[in-house]
Amino acid sequence: TPHGFKSMTGHTTAEGTRRYRDRMIKAGLAAGNFRQGIGGLALSSIGLGTYLGGSDARTDSLYLESTKQAILGGCNVLDTAINYRCQRSERVIGQALHDLMQRGEIRRDEVLIATKGGYIPYDGTPPRDPDAYMQETFVMPGIMVSSDVVADCHCLAPSYLRHQLDRSLENLGLTCVDIYYLHNPEAQLDALSSEQFLGRMRAAFEVLESAAAGGKLRLSLDAMGQTDGAAPVFYYLTATIVPVALGAQVKFNPTWGISGDVKFADGDTQYFIGRFQRVGADGVGGGAAPHA
Numbered sequence: 275t276p277h278g279f280k281s282m283t284g285h286t287t288a289e290g291t292r293r294y295r296d297r298m299i300k301a302g303l304a305a306g307n308f309r310q311g312i313g314g315l316a317l318s319s320i321g322l323g324t325y326l327g328g329s330d331a332r333t334d335s336l337y338l339e340s341t342k343q344a345i346l347g348g349c350n351v352l353d354t355a356i357n358y359r360c361q362r363s364e365r366v367i368g369q370a371l372h373d374l375m376q377r378g379e380i381r382r383d384e385v386l387i388a389t390k391g392g393y394i395p396y397d398g399t400p401p402r403d404p405d406a407y408m409q410e411t412f413v414m415p416g417i418m419v420s421s422d423v424v425a426d427c428h429c430l431a432p433s434y435l436r437h438q439l440d441r442s443l444e445n446l447g448l449t450c451v452d453i454y455y456l457h458n459p460e461a462q463l464d465a466l467s468s469e470q471f472l473g474r475m476r477a478a479f480e481v482l483e484s485a486a487a488g489g490k491l492r493l494s495l496d497a498m499g500q501t502d503g504a505a506p507v508f509y510y511l512t513a514t515i516v517p518v519a520l521g522a523q524v525k526f527n528p529t530w531g532i533s534g535d536v537k538f539a540d541g542d543t544q545y546f547i548g549r550f551q552r553v554g555a556d557g558v559g560g561g562a563a564p565h566a
Contacts, residue, residue, distance in 0.1 A: 276365055276445060279372055282382050285450045285492045288314035290383025294350050303348045317386060321351030324363035329399050333359065334366050341370035345380055355390035355457055356442045360398050364389060368447035387446060391438035392457035394427050412437075428461040430478045439485055454482060454491045 295308045295316040311317040322344045327333040341352070354363045367387065374380045394408060401407035405426075412418045412434065422431040439454060456478055462471055485491050 276368075279447060281443070281447050281449045282368075282371060282375065283449045284382035286315060286386040286452045287383040288316070290381060291316040291350060291386070294380070294384035298348045307348055311386075315386065317351050318349045320349055321353050322349050324352070324354040324367065325358050327359055327363075329360040329362055329396075334362055337363065337366040338370055338373075341367055342374060345370070345374060345385065350385045351388075352385060353388045354446075355393070355455075356438055356445065357390075357393040357395035357457070360396040360400065361441075361445055362398065364442055364445035368445060372447055382448075386452045387448065388453035388455065389442045389446065389451055390455040390457035391435055391442065392428055392430060392459060392461070394423070394429060395438075395441075424462045424465045428458070430456065430459060430462060430474045432477050432481045435478055435481045436485070439481075439490060443490060450489055451491050454485070456482075 291311075292314075298307070299305050307319050308316050309319055322341060324337065324341075327337065345352075352367055354367055356364055358364070371380070371382070371385065371387075375382065394412070396404075396407065397411070408423070408426075412429075413420055416433070417437045418429050418431050418434045422429045422434065439451075442454075443449065443451060456475075459471075459475060459478070462474060466474070482491065
């Protein structure tokens with residue numbers, strides 16, 4: 275890893291997050307701080323975001339201490355993305371987790387780690403020539419081709435997403451991330467037809483399914499009343515923008531098993547949370563995920 279320590283194994287669990295919740299409540303934290311998440315996870319009502327700030331050592335230091343204090347103070351939901359602060363935010367979270375685990379103050383299964391892929395990240399600091407950086411870092415090694423990129427900054431190509439997930443795991447010092455988001459996939463809509471967009475989304479989710487099967491990402495969900503010891507249910511949620519009337523039912527290709535309901539509006543833009551169900555070769559799905 276970039277940190278020089280061995281990657282931390284494991285993932286968030288209902289047992290671990292409940293242990294964390296009980297310890298925090300015993301220390302005086304209000305019980306109402308925690309909510310029961312999907313799969314029985316006990317998650318803090320406030321999560322730590324890591325988007326803003328400079329790409330410099332001073333900001334890293336501030337983030338490191340803030341992340342540790344947040345976890346020790348009752349926040350067990352950490353959100354980041356590979357492009358946040360030129361990959362520095364992921365690396366700081368990894369260092370904070372390692373430091374606290376080394377001191378025995380938390381365990382890996384007590385904290386939920388979410389990250390994202392899609393936007394092209396810089397490495398440490400913004401490059402002087404962004405186009406040359408993209409060519410040298412991603413195009414020339416064969417990780418992507420230029421036609422995969424939208425708006426000079428966004429890519430959902432399968433080979434690129436596989437590379438980005440592996441890089442995020444290295445940055446975080448983890449063998450498995452709990453949630454992996456496709457980061458603002460609607461950024462592709464301005465450049466693609468609906469058919470092209472859905473094709474890229476399908477290919478992207480197949481990458482995530484393969485990664486989940488390989489243990490690199492895991493959202494273990496008790497959607498069917500299963501216990502933690504049962505085979506996990508994997509599904510993936512994404513927020514996407516669609517031009518529909520508020521309250522309308524959103525329907526995509528039924529053979530892909532995708533549907534969703536409009537949840538809220540922001541001005542003239544309607545958003546929905548999509549439900550993604552893997553459909554086998556025989557066209558029969560494996561159990562739809564519940565609405566988010």
